[in-house]
Amino acid sequence: MKYINKSEAPRFYRDKVRGKIALIQTMFANGDSRSDIWSEFWNNKNGSKQKKRLRECLLVDQGYVCCYCGRRINIQETVIEHLEPKENADRLTNFNNLYASCSGGNQTTIIAGSMTLNEICQEYSTTSGAIYALNGKTSFQNGEEIKVPKDGNGGYCDHKKNADTIRVKPNQTDVADRFQYSNHVYVEDNKNKTGIGIDAHPNDDEDVTNTIDTLNLNHQTLLKRRRDFVKKMNLEIKGRFEKCANDNDVLDVIERYIGYYGRKNGGRYEPFYFVCLFDLQKKKDKILERIGLN
Ligand SMILES: [Zn+2]
Structure with missing residues (x-):
């Protein structure tokens, strides 16, 4: 593990928090589940685009490696990690509490192009048979999504x-x-x-x-x-x-x-x-x- 020097929250993210914070606080006061509140935070027209932008910002700060283990991560498999559990509105939304974690051995998706099938199997401790079982094929065009199975040995990082x-x-x-x-x-x-x-x-x-x-x-x-x-x-x-x-x-x-x-x-x-x-x-x-x- 290494110290991560975080940059300031990007403007689009600060605007987003400002627009949603009252609703998030109300949901916490009502005792809604953290996962429901987190989904609601991203629930707007550009939600998934904004989430991708946030992931990108976290990855830039971290130099595209997991905040805990140091594995290479890309935007598709990045899990937005709350360093302190999201038990109130500030922790759930505060940019300084957000980091990019790897999938931790959970099933994930990567984009074909940067690694050979062998390298994928090595990187994710899997086999071409397991890749075939999930995707129905083992040959992918550049840019195509590849589902990578769960690590059979259990989880680590955020997943654990x-x-x-x-x-x-x-x-x-x-x-x-x-x-x-x-x-x-x-x-x-x-x-x-x-x-x-x-x-x-x-x-x-x-x-x-x-x-x-x-x-x-x-x-x-x-x-x-x-x-x-x-x-x-x-x-x-x-x-x-x-x-x-x-x-x-x-x-x-x-x-x-x-x-x-x-x-x-x-x-x-x-x-x-x-x-x-x-x-x-x-x-x-x-x-x-x-x-x-x-
Ligand atoms: Zn990790």
Whole structure:
């Protein structure tokens, strides 16, 4: 998880809240269900267009990755997440309480074009058979909607959290320092495999562990995806390291990668960029320690 620096609420959204707030407050006073109130909030002529615009704004702030796990998300599968449960009119409507979460392993829809069928199966931990069962085909034109089935291993992120609260959140500036990443073993096809899991920093408290559990951030799909992205980065780095003459060259390479993963490139962060940054920092510390000893 990483701190998300939110921009100001866009104008269309502020206007929308102003137009609806009295009705929303009345509905809360009447004891209407939160999901009914949320539907009513979007219930107007341009409702679905406005919802899409809101998703887009949240994604721009977050660099098109999930606010909790860091997976790449696009506009179709973005869930508008209330960081604090929507238990009053302010929390339900306040832009600062809204984040973009991934589908969390729930059934979702993506748009064909950016990934091959194999990549979709890998990204969403599914099979071409399961894609076929939902869509009646496995070959799609660019721009076509593809239904992606539920993750068989249960949910994570918003899908798991639901109306619970978490204590460690992406609106806290120090949030990234409270987590660390290391190898975790999971079982697949009766074999032990190794992914990258998330844990509390050794100096930290049970709030972090509780948050990891509430969001199920050590879900098998996330262990695998973190591993795949860090591995991809390390393969690339290895090639650069081989051309280095000394430790200073190596440190330069690492710094360049820290710069790359630490910023949005073309408006987007790399998926799991904070996991990659953690790994890069570890590499850097190791070298600095060795140089120090020399
Ligand atoms: Zn997520």
